[in-house]
Every structure is written in C-alpha cells, then in structure tokens.
Amino acid sequence: MDKLKALEAFVGVVDTGGFTRASELLNTPKATISTLVQELETQLGVRLLHRTTRKVSVTADGAAYYERCRRILDDMREADESVSPRQGLPSGRLRVDVPTSMASFLMFTGLNDFLTRYPDISLEMGCSDRVVNMVSEGVDCVIRVGDVSDPTLVARRIGSMQFKTCAAKSYVAAHGVPTHPDELRAHRWVNYFLPGRGAATWDFAKDGERIELQPEGGLSVNDSNVYEDAVLAGLGIGQLPSFTFECACRAGELVAVLPDWTTDPLPVHVLFPSNRHLSTKVQAFVEWMAEFFEKTPGLRRV
CATH class of the missing domain: 1.10.10.10 (Winged helix-like DNA-binding domain superfamily/Winged helix DNA-binding domain)
Known part of the structure; x- marks a missing residue:
C-alpha cells in the first residue's frame, strides 16, 4: 500500500x-x-x-x-x-465558485489577466448563486455577496457590490418612469430571491430620507444572469449591479430609474474553510480578485 x-x-x-x-x-x-x-x-x-x-x-x-x-x-x-524548481509558483487545479453575473463580467474584463499571470493553474470556475457546500463539492474558495454568518468559514472582504435601479427602454416607453420610490408600487418589479430567504428588500436613500420596500408581484427569479435578462426584456424595473447596468446603458438597452436615489452597497467576500490550509494557488486567486475589485468602479470597497 x-x-x-x-x-x-x-x-x-x-x-x-x-x-x-x-x-x-x-x-x-x-x-x-x-x-x-x-x-x-x-x-x-x-x-x-x-x-x-x-x-x-x-x-x-x-x-x-x-x-x-x-x-x-x-x-x-x-x-x-x-x-520546487519554479520557486513555489502557484500551480495545479483550482476550483472556485462565483456568482453568475460576476462570472460573466470577469470573462470579458479581467480573467485573461489571471490566466496569463498564472499559466500553471488549471482554473475550474463554478458559476452559481446558490450556497455551495465547499467541503463536499471540493471547492477551494467562493466569492459571495452579502453578510457572512457561517463560523466554519474564513471571510476576507475584497470589495462592494453597488446597484442601479433601472429598466429597459421598452418598459419605460410603455409604463413611464417613477419619480419617487413610493411610486414603484404602481409598477411591475423584477425581483431576486434565494430559496428559504424570499425576495431581497429594495432600499433607497436621498438627502437623509431612507425608504425600504418589499417587492410585491411581478416576476421573481433566483439566477442573476436571468434577472438581468428579465430587466433587459422589459418585464419590469430591477436593481442590477452597477457594472452590468453601465454596460447595458452604453449599449442603449437600459435607462436609470430614480437616479437621484442611492441604494446600499453589499459587501463582497472571498470565503474558504477555516480548517483548510491556504495554498499558494488559493492565495494567488484571492489577491488577484482583491486587486481586480480595487481597480474596478462599482466593485471597489466602500
């Protein structure tokens, strides 16, 4: 043996x-x-x-x-x-899990830099919005948006996810544009939910006034890419990550709704099991992600 x-x-x-x-x-x-x-x-x-x-x-x-x-x-x-002859350069299989919308953004904006910088790493990127069991699924680290409460995981804050309230031009042409958050109740919403948690609350702030609304009616989905598709299709008003909105806005597909009202950014963490040694390949990915977030508007920590 x-x-x-x-x-x-x-x-x-x-x-x-x-x-x-x-x-x-x-x-x-x-x-x-x-x-x-x-x-x-x-x-x-x-x-x-x-x-x-x-x-x-x-x-x-x-x-x-x-x-x-x-x-x-x-x-x-x-x-x-x-x-090692390569003086400890990161190498081998690296399995990570990233929210779907962020994964799509990385494909076009930064991932080539990581693959070029670390040619000996074989990157396997799971793309999902679900809660991954890192141990049973053999995942080295995950990127997640929101607060972290699992005591078995180590969380490193690497940035913030900022959001824009927006709608497709076709929706605005058919239904008009609200001028105050309270007017959203008369509109159709596109909601995002996770199983067991329900739909996320929408928050707005302006000149010291703060409003929180619980989405009602309309369409609810649990995949961030499908969420974007639903907003682009004119199915309702949504709150998209700012990097997604900026790309669609430049393409003339989306317009801002309630642009004078800001929404709370959500923290973004990289997570890994607390009882697992942090290998050089995981360290390389974590540091690269932190660097990428810092230089990217809409993801920089605030």
Missing part, C-alpha cells in the same frame, strides 16, 4: 462526502480509492468510515485521524512548494 496515496484517498472521501466525488477530485478510479481506504483501515485496525448504499460518513476515530492527515498533507504540499 502506498501510504501517502491512501491518506490522500481517505481525506478526499471525507472532503467530498463520497467515493465517486473523491475519484473525480483526485483523478483516480473509484475502485482504487475504495481499495486504498480499505487497506488503510486494515493496517490501522479501525473503521474510519461508515458506508451505506446512499451515504458515506466518518466515524469518531476517522474524524480524529482525518484532522491529522489533513495537516500532514498540507505540510507536505507546503514543503514541496518551498523547494
């Missing part, structure tokens, strides 16, 4: 929650992963995992062993990076 490969297989199964995902993560046949873990259990004389037809879970002994194995593998990776 290759002890190092056995440790990697065991940690991979715990991290991803199953043999199939561990196989994909490690690019190793599922049967090999299973054999390595079984041989490891035999050598140790303890059961590390509970296995059923539907689920794999770690035993009490396995949980304690996992923490030590994780530290060993992290220390070995760090040692390799410190003496």
